[in-house]
Amino acid sequence: MWDVITSISPYAIAYTVPLLITALGGLYSERSGVVNIGLDGMMIVGSFTGAIIINALQPTMHDTAIWIGLIAATIVGAIFSLLHAFASINLKANQVISGTAINMIAGALTVFLARNITGSGNIRINAQSRYSIPILKDIPIIGDLFFKQTYATTWLVVFVLIISWFVIYKTSFGLRLRACGEHPHAADSAGINVYRIRYIGVMLSGACAGLGGAIILVTYSGEFNGNVAGMGFLALAALIFGQWKPFGILASTLFFGFASTIANVSRVIPELAEIPSVYLKIFPYIVTLIALILSAKSSQAPRAAGEPFSHG
Amino acid sequence: MSNLENKPNNQEMEGLTETGKIKKVRIKGNRNLVVSLLAILFGLIAGAIYMLAIGKNPITGYYFILSGGLKNLERIGNTLATATPLIFTGLSAAFAFRTGLFNIGAPGQMLMGGLCSTALALTLNLPQYLFLPVILLGSMLSGALWAIVPGFLKAKFNVHEVVSGIMLNWTAYWIVYYIIPTYFKAEYLETESAMIPANASLKVGWLSSLFQGSFINLGLFVAIVAVVLIAFILDKTVLGYELKSVGYNRHAAEYAGISVNKNIILSMMIAGALSGLAGAAFYVGYASNMQIGVMPSQGFDGIAVSLLGNNTPYGVLGAAIFFGLLHSGKGFMNAMTKIPPEIADTIIATIIYFSATSIFIERMLDALKRRKRGAK
Numbered sequence: 031m032w033d034v035i036t037s038i039s040p041y042a043i044a045y046t047v048p049l050l051i052t053a054l055g056g057l058y059s060e061r062s063g064v065v066n067i068g069l070d071g072m073m074i075v076g077s078f079t080g081a082i083i084i085n086a087l088q089p090t091m092h093d094t095a096i097w098i099g100l101i102a103a104t105i106v107g108a109i110f111s112l113l114h115a116f117a118s119i120n121l122k123a124n125q126v127i128s129g130t131a132i133n134m135i136a137g138a139l140t141v142f143l144a145r146n147i148t149g150s151g152n153i154r155i156n157a158q159s160r161y162s163i164p165i166l167k168d169i170p171i172i173g174d175l176f177f178k179q180t181y182a183t184t185w186l187v188v189f190v191l192i193i194s195w196f197v198i199y200k201t202s203f204g205l206r207l208r209a210c211g212e213h214p215h216a217a218d219s220a221g222i223n224v225y226r227i228r229y230i231g232v233m234l235s236g237a238c239a240g241l242g243g244a245i246i247l248v249t250y251s252g253e254f255n256g257n258v259a260g261m262g263f264l265a266l267a268a269l270i271f272g273q274w275k276p277f278g279i280l281a282s283t284l285f286f287g288f289a290s291t292i293a294n295v296s297r298v299i300p301e302l303a304e305i306p307s308v309y310l311k312i313f314p315y316i317v318t319l320i321a322l323i324l325s326a327k328s329s330q331a332p333r334a335a336g337e338p339f340s341h342g
Numbered sequence: 343m344s345n346l347e348n349k350p351n352n353q354e355m356e357g358l359t360e361t362g363k364i365k366k367v368r369i370k371g372n373r374n375l376v377v378s379l380l381a382i383l384f385g386l387i388a389g390a391i392y393m394l395a396i397g398k399n400p401i402t403g404y405y406f407i408l409s410g411g412l413k414n415l416e417r418i419g420n421t422l423a424t425a426t427p428l429i430f431t432g433l434s435a436a437f438a439f440r441t442g443l444f445n446i447g448a449p450g451q452m453l454m455g456g457l458c459s460t461a462l463a464l465t466l467n468l469p470q471y472l473f474l475p476v477i478l479l480g481s482m483l484s485g486a487l488w489a490i491v492p493g494f495l496k497a498k499f500n501v502h503e504v505v506s507g508i509m510l511n512w513t514a515y516w517i518v519y520y521i522i523p524t525y526f527k528a529e530y531l532e533t534e535s536a537m538i539p540a541n542a543s544l545k546v547g548w549l550s551s552l553f554q555g556s557f558i559n560l561g562l563f564v565a566i567v568a569v570v571l572i573a574f575i576l577d578k579t580v581l582g583y584e585l586k587s588v589g590y591n592r593h594a595a596e597y598a599g600i601s602v603n604k605n606i607i608l609s610m611m612i613a614g615a616l617s618g619l620a621g622a623a624f625y626v627g628y629a630s631n632m633q634i635g636v637m638p639s640q641g642f643d644g645i646a647v648s649l650l651g652n653n654t655p656y657g658v659l660g661a662a663i664f665f666g667l668l669h670s671g672k673g674f675m676n677a678m679t680k681i682p683p684e685i686a687d688t689i690i691a692t693i694i695y696f697s698a699t700s701i702f703i704e705r706m707l708d709a710l711k712r713r714k715r716g717a718k
């Protein structure tokens with residue numbers, strides 16, 4: 031069994047990472063008081079941007095192209111999220127509806143553009159290569175689990191996770207962000223510009239989701255095809271499952287990553303081959319539902335998430 | 343800013359003082375219609391800009407969408423057949439919206455409805471006049487049962503219906519993915535069910551030949567009945583009144599003695615039954631068998647239909663036919679002009695963004711009105 035776990039670990043982590051970064055993005059947005067159901071669309075936009083840039087640059091620049099693509103995806107994700115910010119902050123639109131519109135626009139517009147560029151709607155690139163980290167990979171247990179066959183982007187996301195924890199809990203910006211999500215009127219009377227903080231929150235979520243979408247592209251997918259298999263919605267569930275806390279999100283996304291990977295490879299694992307794969311496939315979703323029920327009573331949801339704020 | 347927001351209310355009040363209550367309703371209704379039509383106009387303009395951006399002529403693009411959807415009886419029939427599942431999912435979303443619920447679980451309910459109708463169609467063998475009602479009832483029941491889950495979780499545990507709905511969509515997706523190849527496999531392909539027998543299909547000979555062999559099917563008539571029925575329930579019954587009061591203000595409704603939890607579950611069940619019917623209309627009506635590995639986009643489009651139709655049953659009917667036209671015309675446009683067919687989805691998405699931000703349009707209308715008044 032241990033062999034099985036260590037052998038699927040690189041795949042599970044590769045699946046976890048984009049989910050984690052996107053859920054962290056959702057964290058910024060919801061903590062500022064804006065529900066962002068458009069994460070999925072923002073991921074698609076990131077994946078599309080990354081694919082276009084990397085596809086164009088890769089013949090001449092190789093690995094640098096991937097990083098330029100990731101940066102571009104982050105920036106374009108942030109810009110695209112302005113649509114959601116404008117609708118939900120300035121126009122006080124229903125945030126769930128605006129997010130749904132964002133998802134629809136992203137899914138349709140990117141394929142529309144991709145079809146126009148490549149003819150097929152799919153854009154292929156060469157994915158990042160995996161490597162094992164010297165010294166650390168030789169640590170017993172942990173080395174096998176976490177430091178073998180890793181992607182560079184994984185470490186980037188771990189870095190963002192730690193920074194996010196620090197920013198949200200240890201800086202004045204983080205305090206303001208949380209205040210806007212809990213009680214925007216109190217924040218407002220304390221002289222905080224709620225609109226500005228919420229704009230930053232939404233744009234950070236767009237940036238993270240864009241990066242998440244591009245990470246899917248440069249790691250296990252290698253191709254833009256107009257969707258991200260609902261990962262944005264899963265990230266949203268992971269955010270709630272993780273109770274709107276950075277390390278809670280890490281735990282919930284790791285759970286999703288391992289559960290989904292086990293379901294995907296169950297055919298080749300003797301212990302699991304007996305179970306019809308449908309049970310393993312729906313396992314993560316059912317567990318999430320149960321977790322939502324159990325945590326509902328003590329929900330740590332930002333109190334003002336989803337509520338429009340109007341100054342004065 | 344607060345001044346601007348109060349403006350619509352002031353106008354309603356003016357209407358009220360002039361000629362009583364009816365006038366107020368009419369002003370509001372007209373205004374919503376104008377906002378929806380403007381959202382469509384903006385969406386179409388945006389579509390024209392997208393087409394220009396890729397160097398195509400938008401006028402020919404729109405011409406071929408229209409002729410692709412309406413050129414002859416067969417194409418009109420296909421437009422209506424494409425619209426049929428959208429009418430159901432649109433009604434489903436609208437019904438939930440009116441109770442303050444966001445039924446994003448429609449794709450899952452539609453899958454369960456489709457799975458149940460496919461299963462019934464491939465196991466039973468009844469005379470057609472009995473078979474079709476059984477299939478429709480089965481799809482309604484399974485959609486309703488699937489929707490009880492988010493309704494119950496919302497009522498009892500306050501689990502947000504959007505998240506539970508999404509989880510249930512994927513659960514339904516994988517259940518279909520497993521059941522169809524295991525029990526209802528097609529003769530050669532692993533990825534789809536066997537063909538639906540003729541006496542279980544909503545496509546009937548006389549209707550198809552009336553529309554020159556199009557996909558149009560009996561689902562359309564069921565959908566129109568559903569529109570009338572839902573409009574009746576919402577506007578003329580105690581149940582509808584209670585559901586709407588829960589949607590307007592949960593706490594006030596509770597205070598007035600309305601059981602909020604019961605109404606949330608009931609509303610989700612009815613919404614689920616409608617999405618289940620969408621599954622029957624699509625999988626044993628429009629299509630002739632069930633494919634696996636596809637999350638039906640009609641489920642999500644229902645939200646768009648409902649929004650554009652201002653969450654009213656007749657609005658849903660109009661919006662669904664309009665979206666059906668875009669969807670059924672896009673293939674022809676693609677064949678004639680090489681404009682990617684995704685333009686239709688892009689236009690729909692843009693329309694939804696504009697109707698989500700309708701305050702923007704309303705402010706514009708107010709500004710126009712004020713300028714007019716100033717001119718007088």
